[in-house]
Amino acid sequence: MRSPCVTPAIVLRSWPFGESDKIVSFLTERYGKVTGIAKGAKRSRRRFVNTLELFSLVNLRFQDRPHSALAFVYACDPIRHFKELTTSLEKIAYASYFVEITDGLAGEREENRRVFEHLREGLIFLEENGISLSFLTFFELKLLKFSGYQPTLEHCRRCKKKFPDGSQILWHFSPRDGGVLCGPCSTLRKEAVPLSSEALGALAELQEANSILPHHLALSPAILKESRPALVRFIQFQINKELKSAPFLEAFSCA
Ligand SMILES: [Zn+2]
Numbered sequence: 001m002r003s004p005c006v007t008p009a010i011v012l013r014s015w016p017f018g019e020s021d022k023i024v025s026f027l028t029e030r031y032g033k034v035t036g037i038a039k040g041a042k043r044s045r046r047r048f049v050n051t052l053e054l055f056s057l058v059n060l061r062f063q064d065r066p067h068s069a070l071a072f073v074y075a076c077d078p079i080r081h082f083k084e085l086t087t088s089l090e091k092i093a094y095a096s097y098f099v100e101i102t103d104g105l106a107g108e109r110e111e112n113r114r115v116f117e118h119l120r121e122g123l124i125f126l127e128e129n130g131i132s133l134s135f136l137t138f139f140e141l142k143l144l145k146f147s148g149y150q151p152t153l154e155h156c157r158r159c160k161k162k163f164p165d166g167s168q169i170l171w172h173f174s175p176r177d178g179g180v181l182c183g184p185c186s187t188l189r190k191e192a193v194p195l196s197s198e199a200l201g202a203l204a205e206l207q208e209a210n211s212i213l214p215h216h217l218a219l220s221p222a223i224l225k226e227s228r229p230a231l232v233r234f235i236q237f238q239i240n241k242e243l244k245s246a247p248f249l250e251a252f253s254c255a
Helices: 089-105 113-129 133-146 197-208 221-239
Strands: 005-017 021-028 032-038 057-063 071-080 171-174 179-181 193-195
Touching (some): 005 032, 005 089, 005 113, 021 057, 021 089, 021 113, 089 113, 089 221, 113 133, 171 197, 171 221, 193 197, 193 221, 197 221
Parallel strands (some): 032 071
Antiparallel strands (some): 021 032, 057 071, 171 179
């Protein structure tokens, strides 16, 4: 028998299965997304002491089963619980959104260490610094980049006209085209979201930033108002389903 795989992992989702089991979806550092069955997890909490809670960072031990898409989960040893993230509705909404969009953009069994690290660091930042729509926007842009869905912000997707072009005309963010369109090209896309040059410039700068939210990259309320719907629509288009946690975020307008 092969020895089990061992990897750090974050719990993305879990749901009951039968009388006593749970099915759990993890984002792992070494094996991409892994979904497995945790036998007895509903009844005996001894083997999985608080480690199958949403957002938990654990050391996962699992093994693939022949003829089954579900792995067998042997054990989860706690690394970090992110307890602070469950202390307010705002933090739960943010953390749930981080997890939901990462889950949607990460591939099953596609190793992507940067996406794993980005989610882990994002949850740590949220726990230690509290909620911020600027940080949320940074998290989204970097997640899109690391998972291979980076929107083109530096030139028009159709005619290649470079941004910034020195004019004050509106650009448009088009999920279907994979990035921005200049004014003339956007007339073909009625559903594209208009963006001022100021908002587009701020997003482009944030997309290229290396560290987590340097102070000068904090976005103004006006830029957030323009860019939030554009990004949520872009992510929704890539995931190809409604984001359950997105509507709750806009209720917390802390920039
Ligand atoms: Zn164009």
